[in-house]
């Protein structure tokens with residue numbers, strides 16, 4: 438009932454548009470909608486954001502089509518099932534689903550998917566050439582202040598706590614709550630820690646624990662993200678692979694999803710939109726009353742937009758990038774680290790080029806092991822700068838001082854650098870200093886054009902953000 442009301446409200450707001458080139462009109466397709474009402478939405482991009490928008494529109498009874506460049510949906514949610522023994526698999530993109538991610542968990546439940554939980558494990562550190570497990574109360578083998586020695590990573594609350602207190606929540610729609618907080622925009626998170634008194638060795642510990650993102654992301658953006666992480670105490674994944682979420686949504690959408698359509702040109706006006714896409718060498722066009730653009734700005738900047746959006750939106754499209762991230766999987770003959778009591782996510786935290794090594798085995802069947810190196814920012818760029826045929830050797834070389842048996846144990850290897858991915862152009866959004874102006878501009882509606890994608894969400898860098906943004910775009914259209 439609610440759905441019908443929403444749909445009627447949506448339809449009543451639409452102007453009559455010209456005939457679609459290849460979309461049947463709503464009433465032609467279903468035989469139910471009032472005659473002559475062109476309720477058509479076109480969604481660009483078959484990642485989680487675009488799929489969400491299309492799926493939620495479909496549930497409201499609205500005629501929707503989705504254009505995706507690749508021969509498969511999912512975008513940065515990509516599960517690799519080939520090339521490993523024992524039926525094991527790798528997640529090249531999204532791995533973790535925090536227990537606080539209601540949108541992601543909601544879709545998992547709606548699609549009937551099982552979850553499996555990661556074991557957190559006790560970390561092993563490899564810092565300044567020392568391999569150690571930290572025992573509560575014992576001194577860290579690092580040059581730290583007495584407070585840092587006593588609190589370890591907990592010193593973060595001394596360094597970032599006052600700023601976090603000022604900031605409020607990024608989700609409340611008014612973030613940041615005071616213009617004065619823009620002082621956190623021109624500096625990186627690492628600079629904020631340094632200004633608050635953090636030592637170089639404490640930063641080393643911080644990078645080993647949480648990745649090197651802090652060296653690139655603005656303090657304002659990082660604090661905003663921190664503000665949403667309260668209550669995260671359990672981490673899961675979809676049993677058998679996270680790509681079952683996009684695959685499940687695509688299955689529900691059926692022939693509304695059109696693959697291998699590379700969008701080349703978008704025309705928009707107050708009457709509607711027209712999109713031109715390349716399909717296996719031929720140009721196709723389609724018209725709709727509303728458009729949801731759910732492709733990252735790294736790729737949208739290659740699409741011709743006629744007329745151009747306002748200058749600040751065009752600037753955001755040109756300038757907002759994705760932080761590089763790389764994942765490298767090493768399948769091993771045995772789970773040899775378990776003899777040492779090691780395992781779980783964040784298993785090894787280092788200050789070397791391999792950054793962090795996670796045990797990706799505990800959610801998988803079979804006796805073989807699966808280690809995953811997760812490199813961000815500078816480390817991902819340095820890894821990417823290596824010729825492809827030297828990457829395996831370099832990565833195993835970084836792991837060898839920590840696990841001398843790694844080369845003998847390796848049975849399969851696969852790496853993926855997201856900056857090299859032609860359909861992503863980077864890993865995820867991490868606004869660098871002086872780009873916070875784009876936070877609101879990115880998602881701003883432009884006439885009949887709506888924007889989705891993790892880069893337009895306050896929960897950037899997560900599947901949760903992609904899904905939230907798709908739902909937000911639908912709410913915008915429904916409540917236009």
Ligand SMILES: Cc1cc2nc3c(=O)[nH]c(=O)nc-3n(C[C@H](O)[C@H](O)[C@H](O)COP(=O)(O)OP(=O)(O)OC[C@H]3O[C@@H](n4cnc5c(N)ncnc54)[C@H](O)[C@@H]3O)c2cc1C
Pocket residue numbers: 481482483484485486487504505506507510511512513514529530531532533534698699700701731732733736737740762763764855860861863864865889890891892897898899900901902903
């Ligand atoms: C290394 C890495 C680790 C991550 N870890 C996690 C994690 O642990 N947990 C978590 O929740 N999230 C994680 N994420 C983030 C999560 O994967 C993303 O936030 C989310 O998948 C983004 O979805 P999206 O729809 O916004 O974009 P995308 O998935 O990038 O989808 C965009 C789609 O648009 C298509 N496209 C591009 N250009 C065109 C065009 N011209 N025409 C038509 N189609 C086009 C692309 O092919 C793609 O399918 C990670 C991401 C990466 C890369």
